[in-house]
Amino acid sequence: MDASTLEQRIVRYGDLVPCRTAFIDAHTPGSNQKENFTIIGAGVSESPDQYVHIRETPGFNIGAAGQPPRCTNSLHTHRTAEVFFVHSGRWRFFWGEHGTDGEFIAEPGDLFNIPTGIFRGFENIGDDYGMLMAVLGGDDAGGGVIWAPHVIEAAREHGLVLAENGKLYDSKKGEQLPEGIKPMPLLTPEELKQFPVVHENAVIPDYVARYxxxxxxxxxxxxxxxxxxxxxxxxxxxxxxxxxxxxxxxxxxxxxxxxxxxxxxxxxxxxxxxxxxxxxxxxxxxxxxxxxxxxxxxxxxxxxxxxxxxxxxxxxxxxxxx
The missing domain is CATH 2.60.120.10 (Jelly Rolls)
Known part of the structure; x- marks a missing residue:
């Protein structure tokens, strides 16, 4: 390996390329200022605008979320693991279909192995721009993101529709669903009952490591x-x-x-x-x-x-x- 080859395997923090249209809540007030970064692997972005720094996947994906103060990442879940560590900022994690099942505050260096199969969201509650680094399980990161129904409904009110093919269509840009493609169906009440209710006292000891x-x-x-x-x-x-x-x-x-x-x-x-x-x-x-x-x-x-x-x-x- 020569120096240029090694440098190609390094993603410098200052060279990270953000995407502000990566997910369905990109226009929703309170979430419309977040930036998503795909560092290694294709990640789970729903937008073709997402830049991928290193496409090779080693069995997992590496990404990041950058958010200014009071910016929120909406409630969603994955089929595989999602593990965060706080690079900068102060963050409130919350979970459950409506974000009311539990929460905890994370400081720089804290690591959170979010229990698979629960809806989760997070908000920068610090005074400055903050960055969360994330590891997502699987080469394909579990096939995408599953959104809480109210997130999809709110996004539609602000011009973004998620199709059943996992792609976003932006009516503000004049985009429409292609013929034969339907919107992503909302989870039914019966399906929502399959998601576990996990309270703080079951999460903090086994899923959180303080820096x-x-x-x-x-x-x-x-x-x-x-x-x-x-x-x-x-x-x-x-x-x-x-x-x-x-x-x-x-x-x-x-x-x-x-x-x-x-x-x-x-x-x-x-x-x-x-x-x-x-x-x-x-x-x-x-x-x-x-x-x-x-x-x-x-x-x-x-x-x-x-x-x-x-x-x-x-x-x-x-x-x-x-």
């Missing part, structure tokens, strides 16, 4: 934050480790037959792949291919933090381990 707790537990060695043998026990087709300066073995060369995605949260890091090095800054993402020799090490003193996402042999899906 300060992660730091404390990972002082001596890399910490498996999420995985079959992780702090948060799950098998969604990937696992997530946390790296920081001072850990035993950090900076040693190793090989693996797995895809590894490096997502920098704090500090600057050097990644060396088959003898070629590059420096990663906060918000940068690097896709390290299987079989290559790699060295991962911080390049500065002070606070450093990096989330490493690795594919596993587990099928993507609702596979939470109790």
């Amino acid at each position: 300060r707790d992660i730091e404390a537990l990972a002082r001596q060695a890399p910490l498996r934050v999420l995985g079959a043998d992780g702090w948060l026990k799950d098998k969604p087709g990937f696992e997530i480790d946390f790296l920081q300066r001072g850990q035993v073995g950090l900076g040693d060369a190793y090989r693996t037959d797995r895809h590894e995605i490096l997502m920098v949260h704090r500090g600057h890091w050097r990644v060396t792949v088959d003898g070629v090095s590059a420096t990663l800054a906060p918000g940068d993402t690097c896709a390290v291919p299987p079989g290559s020799e790699r060295v991962i090490e911080p390049t500065m003193s002070g606070e450093t933090a990096l989330f490493l996402v690795r594919n596993t042999d587990d099928p993507a899906g609702p596979t939470h381990v109790d």
Whole structure:
């Protein structure tokens, strides 16, 4: 691997290309200022305007949501895992068909493995633009997004119609559903009853990892934050480790037959792949291919933090381990 090839496998935070028409709530007041980013894999965008930085999927997708203060991402669900960590900002997560089943406040560095099969939304409640980084299970991210019925109805009032083929049509641009294509049907009351009601006391202990707790537990060695043998026990087709300066073995060369995605949260890091090095800054993402020799090490003193996402042999899906 040469330097240019390695650089092609790095998505710089400052180079992220946003899409403001990615989903059905793009015109709905309160949600119409959000920006969506597809970093690795095709993601779940409903818009052809979505830019994809790295199309290769390692068994999961990496995306991000950027939102100004008081901007909300509407209630939806996925068929596979959705795991967030807060890169910046202060966020309120809420869930349930109407967002009333539970909520919690997430700070920078917090990780949330949202239970599969529940409607979820999130709002930037901080004072500045905030960024959430997301890992979605599966190469095709489970076949798209399932929206709460009231979200689809509100979108229609503001000119956006989601078709049964999963594509958005914008009447403000003069677009109409093609002949023979029907609108996406709303979930029926009977179908909605199949979605579980999950309250806060069942979510916080088993699905949330607070950044300060992660730091404390990972002082001596890399910490498996999420995985079959992780702090948060799950098998969604990937696992997530946390790296920081001072850990035993950090900076040693190793090989693996797995895809590894490096997502920098704090500090600057050097990644060396088959003898070629590059420096990663906060918000940068690097896709390290299987079989290559790699060295991962911080390049500065002070606070450093990096989330490493690795594919596993587990099928993507609702596979939470109790």
